[in-house]
Amino acid sequence: MTAPHTAITPELVREHGLNEAEYARIQELLGRDPNIVELGIFSVMWSEHCSYKSTRFHLKKLPTSAPWVIQGPGENAGIIDVGDGDVCVFKMESHNHPSFIAPFQGAATGVGGIMRDVFTMGARPVASLNALRFGEPSHPKTKHLVSGVVEGIGSYGNCMGVPTVGGEVNFHSTYNGNNLVNAMCVGMAKADKIFYSAARGSGNPVVYVGSKTGRDGIHGATMASAEFNEDSEEKRPTVQVGDPFTEKLLLEACLELMATDAIIAIQDMGAAGLTSSSAEMADKGDSGIEIDLDKVPQRETNLTAYEMMLSESQERMLAVLKPGREAEAERIFKKWELDFSVIGFTTDTHRLVVKHKGEIVADMPVTALSDAAPLYERPYITRAPASGTPEFDATRPVMTSLLKLLGTPDLCSKRWVWEQYDYTVMGDSVQQPGGDAAVVRIHGTQKGLAMSTDVTPRYCKADPREGAKQAVAESYRNITAVGATPLALTDCLNFSNPEKPEAMGEIVNGIEGMGEACRALDYPIVSGNCSLYNETQGEGILPTPTVGGVGLLKNIARMATIAFKRDNDAILVIGETKGHLGQSVYLREIEGKEEGACPPVDLKLEKKHGKFVRGLIEAGKLDTVHDVSDGGLLVAVAEMALASGIGAVLRTNYDPADFIPTMFGEDQGRYLVALPEKKADAVITAAAKAGIYVRHLGFTGAVSEMGEPVLQGVGLPAVGLETLRSAHENWLPSYMNN
């Protein structure tokens, strides 16, 4: 046994990402020097990824509770009550770095990891979403990354038989060296069949199930570990390969075991594998755990204790069973042809003890890994938000700009992406990709879950606080637009280097802004994840605090969609259009400027407008709704027309000075709705009564002399929908295929 006797040098400590003060603290906590296995364990448990040392302090500012929240952050996933004994379990996680190095496998294992987080709580995954950011299309790596990431997400989700129903894809040069892959999974469980990770009690068997352990993804200490293992590089892949087939078996086996009452606690092995799962389970259970590595199913020969504790092999779980139930559990896992092994037991020592080949190779207090982990209130600077109202050329023809916008990388149709995902499997996808939120029917009921992932990074760059508020507000709007009540959020906070005060300022302001919006909208955060250090050669990504929202649709028969339904419907805009062009897509794509203040978010109005629109949908008075976001009013109208094949004529008051801002400004809090003209008056009256700004923008059903559906208006020469459609649909496939 060589590993535990490797001398701990200052270099080794550094290579494990620990600074001097942190190392001194480890020595103090242990009352001695750690051995190499213990150093490895501290290194991963105290990493930013596991300990949230830069963000923990600020994350406390997020609201995490509501009467319908059953489990907030701190477990594998958040849980909300959706009524009738059903709960919804969901979380989002990043797999940014692996997806940059190996796009297919990195993205695939990202999906696999987040699914385990959800089914470990007893839920069957029912939907997947994702939020993707890539570098500029012209960057030589971008196409390859898009292709691999999308294929990876599809291959894993499709094989699992979980529909991938929504997401977003954007491009920006700051992601050239740091693409973002945020994957969200939503599952359903019964309220009386939820499983947690607290390993309570002493003397209970700890079992390992799933795939065997190999040398996958042992991070950080490549050079250091080379010192105690000759065949270093080739044996030490930093990226894991996903095995969705095994995961599907693991899902079914876990759900089968969960139907019994044999489980005390269960947790997936994610980042830092065996180490974090055992330490966290003991910590939450206020117990200790002793494990014997000789009992761990191994894929390779001569795995060291260090390697086994740090391996990130996929498709594995750790569970604590009630004593005497091992055989029953083993039968289930054998049926599904999975590994099963009792590798240890819980103790009352509050220590994590690891044995290997008859020796104790690690022995430390559990709290040293959790509560005692470093916590930093890093210095930060709040940059003055970008301000001002940018200049623009008021003479540009609006329809030409619309055509151009619809064919830009950010606004074009993402059909090429979602058609690679099986979004119809499981037979409950009642609203498929292409709308404001995806809706999945709660199996066997008339209720639906509405889901959406959102953030507008350019706003967050201009003003981290307002931008983060906007992300939450847009999520609220997307969920509302289908008729659902927004219930809770998961998040994925992608930022750059927290050790730089400016970047830390983006983090702090982002979290605070997000918290403010969540509070105002009764839309708490129940789970999430932080991904920091997203920078290359000193340049950070745009701050990208992605949120994944879930809402409840009481009656799927009264769901709204973005497609126009009939000719001669009145098109109304709820919410005032002031013409805010700062940080708009129009400004960037047409004027070539990324400047000005981002649109302010009025949370009171968001809530008021949302309630108004939702009320109309729920009352069966409205079936056609689209929120107004990127690209502004005219882009939103075009999207509604394209989704239906029905044209529109707009009653535009053509005043050159504010025509462009009116058509393309990105003022917040707005919805476009369409309904039969004779019902429109009542809505206008009701809005006026509620003090809500509403404007009658036009009518559906315009056709050219040839009978082709068109979009037109005063100052808007008629353009055929097919012309708009080809601009909208062609960019992505032609980019990817050339």
Place this chain on the structure above:
Amino acid sequence: MKARVFVTLKNGVLDPQGKAIGHALNNLGFGSVGEVRQGKLIELALTGSDEAKARADLKEMCEKLLANTVIEKYEIEITA
């Protein structure tokens, strides 16, 4: 000239396909089968007759496109 390129997963990298194939062969009664690994075989026709140049080119093709060297290794064979 004709060349064959073999792209396989590095040792230690999980090979789910190979694992499943091995399992299936055992189930079919081929008890002698131990570990199975699956890789790619790429056959290329090349113009030119300079073998050294072809090898250098193929190496570059592997590094750039045919293999993801984070998890895969490759082998080049000139066959004719």
Place this chain on the structure above:
Amino acid sequence: MKARVFVTLKNGVLDPQGKAIGHALNNLGFGSVGEVRQGKLIELALTGSDEAKARADLKEMCEKLLANTVIEKYEIEITA
């Protein structure tokens, strides 16, 4: 014993994947690349030392599972 099995598409069967690889290599500037075909390489560890028996077994494995002989052909190589 170790064996390698090469499974490739029969001549005349269209190989869009190979074609796509060829195309991508040409685009990367490898003008010397002509036709490309992609197949599978399956490496197996076998117990026993009777090479003839191993070959016979491998042939059966190919016929039964490793190749779909409607469109694929196979080649067996005992390497060690």
Place this chain on the structure above:
Amino acid sequence: MKAAVVVFPASNCDRDAAVALEQITGHKPQMVWHADSEVPEVDLIVLPGGFSYGDYLRCGAMAGQSHVMRAVKEKAEQGVRVLGICNGFQVLTETHMLPGVLMRNAALKFVCKPVGLTVTETQSVFTRHYKAGQRVEFPVAHGEGNYVADTETLDRLEGEGRVVFKYAPGENPNGSERDIAGILNDKRNVLGLMPHPERVCDPLLGGTDGKAMFESLLEALS
């Protein structure tokens, strides 16, 4: 009509198939595990979509070698109806219960979308409730649905009225020869098709064009 749905490890449309069958026949089908060597006495066996055995090596190859498929083959020889959807179709070609092979989609990508189909044969227990030449829309969701067979086989299939569904002109999602989407065996009791009729039996899910297939079976087998 009594029906069974075979479940392979990583089948994932087994529930979808069961839901559609129950909705139309009023009875829950029996679920049969891949390791079982017997199939119960039923009128219809469904091989569902999914990724049996991960679809590693080739789609449907390992499922084709499973215990249960030996039993399914026997039943089919006795005349029991077998419906293979998507992965089920791939299993049927791998076991040579249907001719030809399903290769990787011509565009090399997985494709999920609703596709227009023409019902080209209504003289079958699977399709008698459709009208000849009728256009229907079923979703597809597959990476390997590109049907390939030699000319002789293709001619025979067409000549004998065994091509049941074709992709509508211009809508072939995978490059299959002669736009073939679904075929019958020579005894006409085994149907394999790539599109998913079971996913279009509910208006909320984008249509009800798939219902007629299950209604045809129900009428023929009750």
